[in-house]
Amino acid sequence: MEGYNSVEKIFSKNAIKALKDSLNKSNENEIFWGCNLDESKQLIDSVETIFFGSNHSVLFDKKNAIKYDLVLHNHPNNIIEPSEEDQIIAHSCINMAVGFAIIDNELINCYVIVPPKSIVKRKKVKDLEVEKILKNPSQSLLDILPNYKIRESQIELSKLIQNIINDDKVGFIEAPTGIGKSLAYLIPSFLYIKKNNVKIIVSTYTKNLQNQLIKKDIPSVIKILNQNISVEVAYGRQNYLCLLSYSNFKENFNFLFYESIESEVMQQLEHWVKKTNNGLLLELNGNYEKRVIDEIRSNSNLCLSTKCKYFNECFYYNARRRLNNADIIVANHHLLLSYELNEDFSDFFPIYNTIIFDEGHNLPDVIESISTYTFSTFEIQKKLYKLVQISNKKKGLLQLLDDNLSKSNLQNSTAGKKILRLSEDIQKQIVELQQLVSNIQNLTTYEIMNIINSYKSENSKLKVLVNLTDLTKKNPEILKKIFDSLVETFDNIKLFTDSVSLLLGILEILLDKGEDSELELSFLQYLYGNIKSIVRFFLNINDFYHEFQKLLENSQKVEKYLKVLWFEINNNIIDFYFYNEEKGLTFNDIIQTKAKSSIFISATLATENSFNYIKEQLTLKEDIKKNSIDRIFPSIFPYEKNSSFFIIKGINPLDRSSYKNNISDIILQVLSYTKAKTMILTTAYSDINDISEAVKKNNKEIKLLVQNTNSINNSLLDEFKKDSKSVLLVNMGFWEGIDLIGKNLEILIISKLPFKVPDTPILKARTERMDNLGQNSFFKLSLPYAIIKLKQGFGRLIRSEDETGICILLDDRVISKNYGYLILDSLPKAKIEIIEKEQFLNKFIERCKELEI
Ligand code: SF4
Structure with missing residues (x-):
């Protein structure tokens, strides 16, 4: 099918008729069609018009095109040679594994530039x-x-x-x-x-x-x-050193907007830049401050791509070339979906035939996080300072722009005057904005504090969460008051974004002029890239503001997809969040079309x-x-023989008064008897605190290794493996992804069933939607989540066929509640021992002996 063909040879009669019909309607204008092959994969059988355009141009939308085997385009002048634009489209089609062809308006000839992939018959593995x-x-x-x-x-x-x-x-x-x-x-x-x-x-x-x-x-x-x-491992763009940014950084770090950076640090960095083969910033092992790394990492807003003087040696583009040549690409869910779910970056990964999501149970959380946009008052201030510095010794980007302009003849031109005027205006706006942002960091009105107090999270007195979406129904008056306290700041951000966008437009024109712009090109590129990234940041804030306004008007009610807004106050810094469910829906495109x-x-x-x-x-x-x-597939380990699952009657986390004493009591009994390696999995920091307090008070010989972050702490894990007397007391991060093989883990204590905190804004919104639809959110949402988490937690105990182990669950809801059997049925079939608290120790000792623990 490749190259020139007669239309009759490669299109079915039906397809030709459909083409004629749409050409008749097009009034000699350009059209794009989406075409699919018939079963033989040799003939184009179905044709749909995707877009009509003018007599010389038409929109091309990748998202729509990807659904078809081939995209077809007409040239009304009947010359079917591909133009420059056609070649760009052909390139996109190659990346999307979609064919691309051009026909004349008389339907005589067709030039297939990119043949449809599906005509290549793939061979099966037997x-x-x-x-x-x-x-x-x-x-x-x-x-x-x-x-x-x-x-x-x-x-x-x-x-x-x-x-x-x-x-x-x-x-x-x-x-x-x-x-x-x-x-x-x-x-x-x-x-x-x-x-x-x-x-x-x-x-x-x-x-x-x-x-x-x-x-x-x-x-x-x-x-x-x-x-x-x-094989190649995929890393995101921001993991690579950008040589252009680094050269700008090297020139400017001394007098720009940085607190001093020691020259020794710069020498070390220079040494690394010269010797690194792949430019992966991970090699720097956290030896440099984040502000330094942020300045030298590759950034899509700043990247000049083929126009960059470092393009051929660029670490990021070289890595992309290697990905293109790889047979297997190993990625992580977050990286993969950040690119694949973002239309602007969806060509980062080359075309693939198959995608294997191992640890696929984590995908929903990843999609949720990618669908949530966040910004903080701290970040706003940082961006503003990047543009204008208050200190006399340092300069922001706009101040540098003013300096550079005043040294060039450009200052007298219309564009130069416009830039100076805009820069002056923006600098005034920034001063005002800085003040407003400081003000909202101290939300002190009585009403807002009331709300904040009622939303205070149980575990931290410093962290406060305000669920704006929830307030729409619960307390619209308070929502309005919160809005009123923020509106001036958001309005100013909007005006400021407009002004900076205008400036960006002028810089873009200067950049297109290249060397003729009278501003030093590399400075101009640096300035443009940084301002572009600042504009994007503030545009997202405007989106949040827009959604907030919709909440007030209650017009979100008509939205088909969930949108959830909230903010958190942590040590005077406000973090804003905006979750948009619609973004995650594009996951279907990966599965269905890519x-x-x-x-x-x-x-x-x-x-x-x-x-x-x-x-x-x-x-x-x-x-x-x-x-x-x-x-x-069923379990392959003999759980029934090799393990026990103790459930102790009468211990219920909802009964706060006795629960704390009960779990401490059982844990102390276990730890006082056994020397086997033990891990205690908890779901909340309050449990960690209660348990460690009780253990320290009652048995000083027990060495507890306590996790204090949300992620896996490898040094803690290594210490646990090395120190035979230690007991691991950890939070949710350790429920999966760790391998404690053989004698490294024989006793597992689970403090309670791992239900998700119901007050998290997204879960709350989902629950409400389900309840409104008459569905049972507990059985459809909360319970399955807890089952999967519990299976993960329990899965830490037995890692090979000949291992033995005992799990003790300190939550009797699995036997006292009607849903309990669904949880137990989902677990591997260990020997279940339901027992009274008083009889636990004897039975536990007996089972330890049987299992030689
Ligand atoms: S091509 Fe882009 S990422 Fe690479 S060095 Fe140039 S600006 Fe940096």
């Missing part, structure tokens, strides 16, 4: 190929994995994944710990890549799994299959034997949900 590798392990496999055991379930899983890839399907798979899921998906992926020369993306959530894939699993499979597969096949896999993906919860959370379209291949 069952036997996968089976042979795993069932008859070669010597190289046994050399690489000396403990390899043939497992029917792993072979079955691998074949299932192979079929999903072969047949372009979507699959949801729960694969238990120990089944060897990485190997099971890597083998068919590698075989498919080799047969078809396509790319596969493996996306993970935790760094641990990503490291395991890169350092262990992928190199092992490469050796086992003896195949030449190239990837030919997608696999969601995790040890904890299903609840109540189904994937309904995860599918709902991903807001997948009905046809994807209905047509997916779903499979739950």
Whole structure:
């Protein structure tokens, strides 16, 4: 189909008729059509008009185009040579794996510039190929994995994944710990890549799994299959050093708007810049202040791309070139979706055939976070200071602009005068804004403090959350008062954004003039990039303001998708948040149009034997949900024999008065008896405080290692592994993603069922929407979340077939509430021991002995 063709040869009769009809309506104007091939993939059978344009131009919308096999465009002058614009479109089509062709208005000739990908018949991987590798392990496999055991379930899983890839399907798979899921998906992926020369993306959530894939699993499979597969790890743009920004920084750091930076620091940095091969800022290991790193990292607003003098040696673009050449790309969910869900950056990842979301249960949280825009009063001040400095010794960007202008002839030109006037106006606006932002940082009106007090979070007296969306119904008067206290600041931000945008427009014209602009080009580029990034920041604030106004008018009621606004006050700094559900819906495009096949896999993906919860959370379209291949593989560890799951009657976290004493009591009994490695998983800092207080008071010999951040603290984990007497007391961050193998963990205490805090603004809005629709939000939202989290937590205990362990749950709602059985049914089948508090210790000792713990 490539090159020149007669229209009759490659279009069906129906398609030609449809083309004629729309050409008749077009009045000799340009048109874009979206076309699809017939089943034989050799003939264009369906044609839909996507856009009508003028007689010389038409809009091209990538989002719409990606749905089709081929985008077709007409040239009314009947010359079907591609213009420069057509070549740009062709390039986009290549990136989207969509074909592109031009026809004349007489429907005689068609020039296929990019052939549709789907006409390339892909070869399938045969069952036997996968089976042979795993069932008859070669010597190289046994050399690489000396403990390899043939497992029917792993072979079955691998074949299932192979079929999903072969047949372009979507699959949801729960694969238990120990089944060897990485190997099971890597083998068919590698075989498919080799047969078809396509790319596969493996996306993970935790760094641990990503490291395991890169350092262990992928190199092992490469050796086992003896195949030449190239692998790249994807890092976001901001992880790379920008050589242009660095050269500007080097020139200006002394007199610009920085607090002094020691020359020794600059020398070290220079040394690193000269020797680094990949420019990855992660190599700097946190040895430099964030303000320094922020100035030298690659930034899409500042990037000049092909116009940059460093383009050929650019670390970021070189990394993109390597991604384009890779067979397998390893990414993390956050990075992948930040790019794929953002239309402006959706061509960051090259075309891929398959996407494998390992640890897929985390995707909804990632999508939620990407769909939430946030800014703080601190950031506003920082941006303003970047433009204007108050100190006499330092200068902001606008002050530098004034200086540079006054040294050039440009100051007398119309553009120069306009810039000076605008700069003066903006500087005045900034002074006013700085004052207003300081004022709102001290929200002191009586009414607002009242609200704030009623929203105070339980765990921190310093942190206050105000849910604006919630106030719409609960207290519109207070909402109005809060709005009134912010309105002047937001109005000023709006005016200020308009002025800075005007300035940006003039700078853009000067930049287009290049060397003729009379301002030093690299300064102009630096100034333009920085101001552009500031404008984007403030435009997002204006969006928040707009939504806030809609809340007041109650016009959000008619919105189809959830929008939630809130702010938090933390040590006098206000952080504003705006969640927009609509953004996450584009996830469907990845599954439906970008990837030919997608696999969601995790040890904890299903609840109540189904994937309904995860599918709902991903807001997948009905046809994807209905047509997916779903499979739950049973546990492979002998939980019944190797582990116990204690539930102690009468301990209920909702009974605050006795709960604290009860859990401390049981924990002290356990820790006083056993020397086995123990981890206590909690859901709140208050539990950590209560437990550590009780342990310190009653048994000074116990060494508690307490987590005080929300993420996994690797040094704490290392200390726990090394120190045989230590007990790990940790928060939500440790419920997943850690591997404490063998004797490193034998007793697991879970303080309570891990329900999500119901007051978080997004959950609250979702719950209300469900309740309004007559659905049971507890069973559809809160419970499945807790089940998945509990499965993750419990999954820390047994990491291999011959391990033993005891889990103690200090929350009897699993037996006292009607939903309890749904939780227990979802857990691996350990020996469940429901017991009175008084009898616990004896039974625990007995079971420890049986299990040789
Ligand atoms: S191409 Fe962009 S990222 Fe690379 S050095 Fe130039 S400005 Fe920086």
